[in-house]
Amino acid sequence: MDEKIAILRSAIGRFVAPTDQEWDMLAPWLSVKTIKKHELFCREGERADLVGFMLSGTMRHYYTRDGIEKTTYFYFENHFVSSYISCITGQPSQLTFEALAECELIVFPYHKMKQLFKQSILWQEFGRLIAEYLAKGLEERMAGLLMLSPEERYLALISSDKTKILERIPQHYIANYLGITPVSMSRIRNRVTKK
Amino acid sequence: MDEKIAILRSAIGRFVAPTDQEWDMLAPWLSVKTIKKHELFCREGERADLVGFMLSGTMRHYYTRDGIEKTTYFYFENHFVSSYISCITGQPSQLTFEALAECELIVFPYHKMKQLFKQSILWQEFGRLIAEYLAKGLEERMAGLLMLSPEERYLALISSDKTKILERIPQHYIANYLGITPVSMSRIRNRVTKK
DNA sequence: TGATTTTATTATCCTTTGTTATCGTTCCGG
DNA sequence: CCGGAACGATAACAAAGGATAATAAAATCA
Numbered sequence: 449m450d451e452k453i454a455i456l457r458s459a460i461g462r463f464v465a466p467t468d469q470e471w472d473m474l475a476p477w478l479s480v481k482t483i484k485k486h487e488l489f490c491r492e493g494e495r496a497d498l499v500g501f502m503l504s505g506t507m508r509h510y511y512t513r514d515g516i517e518k519t520t521y522f523y524f525e526n527h528f529v530s531s532y533i534s535c536i537t538g539q540p541s542q543l544t545f546e547a548l549a550e551c552e553l554i555v556f557p558y559h560k561m562k563q564l565f566k567q568s569i570l571w572q573e574f575g576r577l578i579a580e581y582l583a584k585g586l587e588e589r590m591a592g593l594l595m596l597s598p599e600e601r602y603l604a605l606i607s608s609d610k611t612k613i614l615e616r617i618p619q620h621y622i623a624n625y626l627g628i629t630p631v632s633m634s635r636i637r638n639r640v641t642k643k
Numbered sequence: 644m645d646e647k648i649a650i651l652r653s654a655i656g657r658f659v660a661p662t663d664q665e666w667d668m669l670a671p672w673l674s675v676k677t678i679k680k681h682e683l684f685c686r687e688g689e690r691a692d693l694v695g696f697m698l699s700g701t702m703r704h705y706y707t708r709d710g711i712e713k714t715t716y717f718y719f720e721n722h723f724v725s726s727y728i729s730c731i732t733g734q735p736s737q738l739t740f741e742a743l744a745e746c747e748l749i750v751f752p753y754h755k756m757k758q759l760f761k762q763s764i765l766w767q768e769f770g771r772l773i774a775e776y777l778a779k780g781l782e783e784r785m786a787g788l789l790m791l792s793p794e795e796r797y798l799a800l801i802s803s804d805k806t807k808i809l810e811r812i813p814q815h816y817i818a819n820y821l822g823i824t825p826v827s828m829s830r831i832r833n834r835v836t837k838k
Numbered sequence: 839t840g841a842t843t844t845t846a847t848t849a850t851c852c853t854t855t856g857t858t859a860t861c862g863t864t865c866c867g868g
Numbered sequence: 869c870c871g872g873a874a875c876g877a878t879a880a881c882a883a884a885g886g887a888t889a890a891t892a893a894a895a896t897c898a
Contacts, residue, residue: 572767579774586781
């Protein structure tokens, strides 16, 4: 347990450097949670109030439209996972989070986090930096969608895949992620490998 | 001047409620700036350090790729405008901001803002809420790009255009914003109005 | 005002993607 | 270990968007 906490602490350290005292404000609310393959971390329509940190496993999140799932993001070990927009707005989540492989998480309730924001400028700063990090990632992703063709997006993904998406995620989910259909992605792969 | 400041203060009030004392931390760094039509607020390749609040006017921002401008956002009176990602990362801006109509802004340097973050939990919270607001908007926009067809995106825009984009922005910029070509957008308009 | 530039529409042609269906293969649960 | 479901590749066809060019309308500005 302690070493799991240590991993989280180091991940938080990428954003802020809490003192022991500040850390003790957070620690009581942490718990470990396991999610089996195909189980859900968060369900569409429900208000989310859980932020997780992935110790291991794989997760995807998807929107549902006309009964069709559109997968738009993947999560791996050592990263935070949450229906963050739902947490911050208090609105029902538009997203469903599903484990693609068994996940071990450290979780804490966002409403407790909000209390920390009020109590401590360090945790308030942490909240800011997390939101900025999120915004930065979304901005980059959106620029790719607006500026690049599907084929270019695929090429960009394979040439910068630090997160092992291609090895660990079924192709039809990746196609969703790139904003194209699985069939089209298969064609692109065919086209690209022949060059 | 004072009434301009009052407008900004009310806009900030949508996020936090500064006391007079907290407000005095910010006020010294505020100034009014005018940008004539076709002039730039921020230039690609330069590190941005300016956050603006639009009192009047219209602005767009665009990426440049192979010498082609891709307009991806518009700004109107009563909203904040900034190459925020560049401000928070300190990296050169990927975006250029151009006034489409003469703009009057209240501006303040982001590096001063960062000092306020350190000094005051209220301003730190303001920073968080701004970033969250940005993330929320980007998330929504990205979901649209991934889930909707160009025609659906156009229809979504015209049916929810609170920002007067359609009336005040040339169509070929809007086409960029929707991720399609101007010609394609013209076809969609034709198709849609016949129904 | 008149000339030039910018903007929007339309037509043509071509490429790409979406859709649907088929066919192996792999994966997984009973 | 077997059988059904999930997955990926491929084919055929339809629909849509991209590229280009021509034209018309509108805005800009000297």
